[in-house]
Amino acid sequence: MTSSFGKVAAIAALGVIAMAAQAEARDQIRIVGSSTVFPFATVVAENFGKVTSYKTPVIESTGSGGGLKLFCQGVGTEHPDITNSSRRIKKSEIELCATNGVAEITEIKVGFDGIVLANSKKAKHYDLTREQIFLALAKEVPVDGKLVANPYTKWSQIDKSLPDEPIEVLGPPPTSGTRDAFVELVMEHAAENIAFLKDLKNSDKNKFKQVYGSMREDGKFIEAGENDNLIVQKLEANPAALGIFGFSFLDQNADKIQGSTVEGNNPTFEKIADGAYPVSRSLYFYVKNAHVGVIPGIQEYVAEFTSTKAAGQEGYLTDKGLIPLPEADRKKYEAAGANLTKLVL
Amino acid sequence: MTDAATPTPVGPSPGASPIRRPVLSGPHLRRRYAAERRFRLYGLASIAVAGLMLLLLVGSIWQKGHSAFWQTYVEITVTFSEGVLNPDGGPVDHHELERADYLSLVRDALKEQFPEATGDRRLRRQLYGIVSTNADFALRRMVLDDPSLVGQRRPVWVKLSDDLDSLAKGHIRRDLPESDRRVSDIELGWYDVLDKAGRIESRFNVDLFTAGDSREPVEAGIYGALIGSILTMTITLLVSFPVGVMAAVYLEEFAPRNRLTDVIEVNINNLAAVPSIVFGLLGLAVFLNFFGLPRSAPLVGGLVLALMTLPTIIIASRSALKAVPPSIREAAFGLGASPLQVVTHHVLPLAMPGILTGTIIGMAQALGETAPLLMIGMVAFIVDIPQGFTDPATVLPVQIYLWADSPERAFVERTSAAILVLLGFLVLMNAVAVLLRKRFERRW
Incomplete structure (x- = not known):
């Protein structure tokens, strides 16, 4: 028995060396x-x-x-x-x-590539601005001239025109390029347009960076992994939630999910191509x-x-x-x- | 249970402590029987729950995946025109045929079928999208196999595109508004016309088992990943089985009992619990960066998985060796066998069924791993079928992962189909284990 094992092992070792050489x-x-x-x-x-x-x-x-x-x-x-x-x-x-x-x-x-915020077709369509998205998702937001932990739990608290639904957004983890782009294109841009944070940018750049770069961690923003298909499936099962992912997944699943309007522009092929839809990279x-x-x-x-x-x-x-x-x-x-x-x- | 029911002899010996006699009547006994029945019921319920879960899992995968084993074909009438295939006239030249524009043949056939769609550019694009983007390669193969087709007119069955294939399988609902469907009203109309004319047919999806990966769902197959898995598993088995068994035999039969062997034993047990990604990092550092072995190769994958499987095999082999009764060894020694003879002639053959079971469990575990392969580059899009141990390859679970991550909807059913194939592979491996065990099993 051992001798045949030895032979097999020897052959395997030889093979490894031979193949490493030709590789x-x-x-x-x-x-x-x-x-x-x-x-x-x-x-x-x-x-x-x-x-x-x-x-x-x-x-x-x-x-x-x-x-x-x-x-x-x-x-x-x-x-x-x-x-x-x-x-x-x-x-x-x-x-x-x-x-x-x-x-x-x-x-x-x-x-x-457009980054879309989408939700199930069974739910209401969202018409958002980047500022509203920032207020819904940032860890700290300015309220009455002070930075406080994000107090918003419903979209309607941010703006009366938004649906009276709890904030629940599924998004990519920090390792993802989509997340980087989202932070840059939405969070940073929005923060620069909020007067209080603009002042902060001038006085304390690092703090400003930290404010727009931190997503909230109280369960309203959920890191759902790199698999965009999974997010689509979760949206289907949970009509109350919004998801953040690449345009091609919206394109393929147009029967199940709808893309939210951002600053008056729907995430469509044409709108992203001509630059009207703001969240594209x-x-x-x-x-x-x-x-x-x-x-x-x-x-x-x-x-x-x-x-x-x-x-x-x-x-x-x-x-x-x-x-x-x-x-x-x-x-x-x-x-x-x-x-x-x-x-x- | 019956023992407990037989009455104990009465009459304690003088001086001994009083014997507690079981109460054999009335409510106490009933309670004992009830407890017994309940216990069995719990056991049965556990098995039922486990079985139900398994059924649910396999059932849902089958329900999602079975349609991927079928592919819808459409019949188009192709004119293998001389003008396209042999533009300069003269004898048909193989080289020319290889490079001819087969796409135009497909498009001409489609335009001929639906002449109304030839005007508008957008409409034409939709029309060309009826068939799979690889239809031209199918024609190319046909012509290269049989050059006499040039100049003829033939009905040819080609694959429908993934969207229409989904429609044919009923995955796309017709009652949705057009904007919400992957298939437009016009395409629906074309499909219905073809269907009425009997030019749509569902066939067994051979390509799923014979093709490599593709980004076109209808062309994608698991053959490349299957071969990759087989190559990787071969290396894993060749390395981990001999090394694992030798280590187990030495530790169990020859090694002196001291501090050092204790330390080794503890370490082996700990290694079995190390997360698999760690082995991937080790593989990256040792096999790729230090030895310079190629990235994405089944050779490296096999070695990494062998490291991962080793502890499992050693532990299983050691317990199998332990289970061989000492009387066998003593008898062999008594008849004058050397320690080597005792092990190779008697102990190892008797322990073999257990060792094989452990090996197969380890291998089955390795077959399902993706995490360690990520670090060494086997999680990749690879179209070409691997030809050897150093060709880039991927494995079945990685293929499943890649398909699950693809945006195209038609990959959903293929993902489930690939899972079914992987499960089949596992069942096969276990069957082999059972078979081998039956063959080697000896009773004493």
């Missing part, structure tokens, strides 16, 4: 990054794999921050070639990249120039992603819920991809 070269593109860009990047990758002779790229959904961290770890086949991001790369990240030898990065903007990916020519197909993949067929006004990505860039911008990034224009912030 050096890599012939398919590796992509990491944002879970928001993931559904679009995967469609491009699949098409790319089918129409070209290159292998289908492997895409991991690691979140924008995690992706950039992996991306900036260095140059070499063990590091990813491209990272997707639902926010622009930060200066600190470019510096991290540079210290690890990733000097040249090409930035490609692919389109927009840009989606990017970043290419490691040093890998072009080493890993086959990178430039062809970028070309596919930025082509009219994919990211154009009627491209296949729009079917998946991507809001396309204006034609001129798309052309600009198509050229950037072709020339590998180095990103300088």
